[in-house]
Amino acid sequence: MPSPTSLSSTKRLLHFFLLLLLVGSALARNRHVITFGSPGLAPVGLAWDPTAQHFLVGSRLRPAVSSVSDAGVVETLLSDPLLPPDSSAPALAVDNRRRRLLVAFARPASLAAYDLRSPRPHRRIFSSSLPDPAAVPGGIAMDSTTGDAFVTSATGNLIWKVDLDGNPTVFSKSPIYFPQESAGDEDRPEAATAEGGLGGVAHVSWGFLLAVQGSTGRVFKVDAEWGAARAVTDAGAKKGLATEAEGVAVRSDGGVVVAGGRAARWLTSQDGWAVAAVYDEAAVEEGRARAVAVREGRRVYLLVTPEEEEDGGNMGRGDDGGYEGKRNRIEEVEWRRESEEDMVWVLVLVGLGLAYFFYWRFQMGQLVTNMNKKRA
Template identity: 40%
Template sequence: MKLSLPLLLFSTLLFIFLALSVPFAAGRKPHFINFRSRNLFPESFTWDPKSQHFIVGSTRHQKLIAVSDAGIVESLITDTSLPENSSFLGLTVDRYTNRLLACIHRPPSPESPTPFNALASYDLQSNRRLFLSPLRDEIEMVENAVANDVAVDFHGDAYVTNSGGDFIWKITLNGDVSILSKSKAFKSHPIDTTTDYHKCGLNGIVFSPRGYLLVVQSNTGKLFKVNVDDGAARAVILNRDLTAADGISIREDGVVLVVSQEKLYFLNSNDGWGEGGVYDETALERERFATAVTVGDERRVYVLYGHVRKGINGNEEREEFGIAEVESEKESEEEPVWLYILIGIGLFIFFIWRFQMHRLVESLNKKTV
């Protein structure tokens, strides 16, 4: 077996590169961002790939901030025209139209017994508000309605979950509102009324590039697949319930991420989410109260630590909050395996090269003699 000189040189360089890269690949620490914004108590955030920063909402202020990966905070949008005591709940970036979509919610009060829910659309170049579409059900007024999370499809149509009424609104690119789904599937599973989140139904929502919605339900731990054309929905068969599921996101490789206060679930499916499974879960810091998950650059997964429970109390003061990268331990264990395989190939080629060089030297010595 003979190898050309260029191939031998390439093999040697490949071996050296792989040998040096393993410690760095295996030893990279997850990224953690501490940022400061007085009494923000954020419940929602999303990643803006164009500006390369996170957009973070507030449950106490009518503002949105930008947070860099170094923790530098800049004011992005302040919308004082929103009703007083409004909160920014779900956020998502429409990458095709460069818009930010934000769920607005103001809980009922003695002065205003009917809650206010709306979807706001902001142009991310000018930060100008494009529309504010009130969200309600004209047939059945839901006193505990909460516009909780939002997803957007390829056409710019947005989909908002109502956690109090267990249905999904649809909002067009121009801000026209209709109800997409009031599927009976959303009310077909038992609820443990002893939990402190038993009134929170449909919550996190994401649009799959394959053309459907995936929605989690907090008080049942179920995941639903919803048709964007007719609103037909059915529960995804899972190997376990997603206890206290809150935010949801999806990676480019199809892995679905669901966050709760205590853990981040990693899910996959081989049949387009007729069935799926949790293949890993990572414990989170309970006291920091994670509420949202998003995917940043290079498929990195981040959760938001907004200390929301303390913020809900109304009398707490806080300056610092966090965004933490979270990794799957199983994925981290599997990644170095491929590097070791490549190193093995490199070693194999390297020893062949050494053998060939040894034979070449012996041949030259014989000719010299």
């Protein structure tokens, strides 16, 4: 009959291996993918609402914002009747501290704030026309401390600032935003608008913004007080290496994710973002990455829609609109570097488990030997 000591050791060993299996399964969880569709939605822009626990997407076809649950259920969060019906909502951001939703509209260009504490459709706090009514907003960054919003122009080379009361000003307008290959090109005066418009923008708590340039993929560091800008990466501007960039988001560990086209890039910096380097890349297997958002600090999600060429010009409406079964996705990015780190932890845990097992076997062997000597 096994001794109480032997039973206790066996129980501890079983508990340890059960914990090992639970940790391993958590590290090896499947990538989270949300598939959704809604007639006429044409999703653009992506934000995560940590209080309501759902994603928010704008529409390229109407002045509306919808919520998307983890189960792919789409609900209209707001549809502003005071805007022209052909307006669009290309950029949005959640001010969770004040429970506001900021939406940048196009046709005409404006920024509006809505009270997320009010019943749906949410009450509008303010609506401010941007200085250039023909512009198309590219992204919104929020300074959670001051409540200031920064809006980029996807059809120009500037950033607007809108304060807590809704007063807009031109914040940053720099020649550095112009594509390097088109600077000084007198034969292509439209190049700066067509190729150099700014896309997504993110506010970093250290007092600056990071803005991305549409077709070149360049990233700019912009002083959040004075608007002075400098490029922190120019890899996208080199011929043959052009990388689209439609969105940018900041992780809780300080990493920055830039997404657009067929890929997402995880950038890091060792010198306060004077220079950025690519830490990892992840490809979009099918469709096009339109926007990026960070959920729960480090989990990165992309808004992926069908390619317009493949979509027949249907703006990514998905099979709910009857377009050959094509749907939109909000999918979690699976980073190779993080997968490797997770595998290292699993191997470490397995090694500890085996070491504990052999140590237990040795102790049990010693115990049996001692008991046999006493009996003898």
